[in-house]
Amino acid sequence: MAEDYILVMEDIVAGYEGHKVLRGVTIKVRRGERVVVMGPSGSGKSTLLKTAVLLVKPWSGRIVLDGEEITRKGVDLRKVRAKTGFVFQSYNLFPHMTVLENIVLPQVIVKKVSREKAVEKAHQVLREVGLEGVENKYPLQLSGGQQQRVAIARALAMEPKIFFLDEPTSALDPELKEEVLNTLEKIAREGIAMLIVTHELDFAEDVADRIVFMENGVVVEEGDPHKVLYNPEKERTREFLRSIRRRRLAAPQASQE
Amino acid sequence: MGVFDFLVAYLPFIAQGSTVTLQLTLFSFALGFVTAMPLVAANLFGVLPARLLSRSYVEVVRGTPLLVQLFLIYFGLPSIGIKFDAMTASILALGLNSAAYQAEIFRSAIKGIPESQFLAAESLGFTKLQTFRYVVMPQAVRIALPALVNEFVTLIKESALASIIGIVEITRRADYVAAYTFRAFEAYLAAAIIYFVLCYFFSYGARYIEAKTRIPGYKGG
Ligand SMILES: Nc1ncnc2c1ncn2[C@@H]1O[C@H](COP(=O)(O)OP(=O)(O)OP(=O)(O)O)[C@@H](O)[C@H]1O
């Protein structure tokens, strides 16, 4: 039933200028479902997320977003972007705008919301991510964790139907990860669909309805979080999880993944 | 009359040319700015023909003398029926010339904006134009500010060429004084002093603006 799915990606092949990264990936996300994607560096996780919102154009395959095929010719990209929210590893806030303006401007110029309504919404989403009182600060005056929460708020304010998060905490110090993960858990409980790339195992276990393990541009294994995290079928998945757990034990400060 | 007395006597007369010099500079800088915008947009985001056109413009303008460009506009265009007064011709020549340099300044400033900024704007649904207007330009202007000030100061100095087609600015006034007093050295020394003061004033003022417009938390420029 296509209608049950907010996102269906079928047999996606994609890459960059002759360099193939995704080699036939199929991934489906139900409405309200939270899917976590894991996999070694370079396996194509970021490319997968970018392809889902056409920030990277697939070479072949089919993508259906909210019941509408977006891989056909002449698709309205703005409609795609209106339904999707994207949070990047490096926050990507606009450094020359205040926090408030970062959240208000996209609503005003993309969704054509009145400025007044947009400001109201901005306050609401900032409250949601636990960041009141920083409205007039500039992004670079905030901690990494705060910046990432502003990025989350900015995406939330656009009221997307599905949220894409690409390693939202991996650029953060361990003590700052927690605040962002808590925020995301809270948002997850509100029932918005999410496709999240993360290597935070505890978070994945708490939040995910399903875990997808990718390697070398294909899905190697997917299924129930407990099953994939504690009793994976494939040796590669097992190895990968072992390496993450080892790294976590060996270097609790490590934040580069 | 010693050099000092000469300066006291004639410097004020020559300095009065500053108004015209600054008019020339301001108008041509502004013309350069508004012309540079479509040039940069075409160069970076345009379709191939627009890109080629923009690049050719920059190459040709930078590869020919400003004086020749001025003569083309003032003496050349009337032969095909387009006639400008000396002031307009000077502003056009200086401005269209500056456009090429400002386009280059902005192009490299925009190149300095991380790819992630474009991705963020795109992911939020900004059109290319909105990205340019709200994300790229405000950051590019700040990055480009030192080079733009440099360009402005260059224009102050280059506007001296307008004296050749009869604009009575600083250099032209120095010409008059030199012809009248037969003391060319002192006359042009006075002009040099005035140019230097102007340039210094604007460079210094720019540092103030830079500090004012600095993005809080931003490292460096
Ligand atoms: N913009 C780009 N241009 C060219 N090649 C790219 C680009 N982005 C990624 N790649 C390449 O595509 C491959 C997959 O990259 P991708 O970022 O999707 O992997 P990833 O699974 O997200 O890795 P990581 O865990 O390091 O973030 C890599 O070989 C990478 O070098």
Ligand SMILES: [Mg+2]
């Ligand atoms: Mg990645």
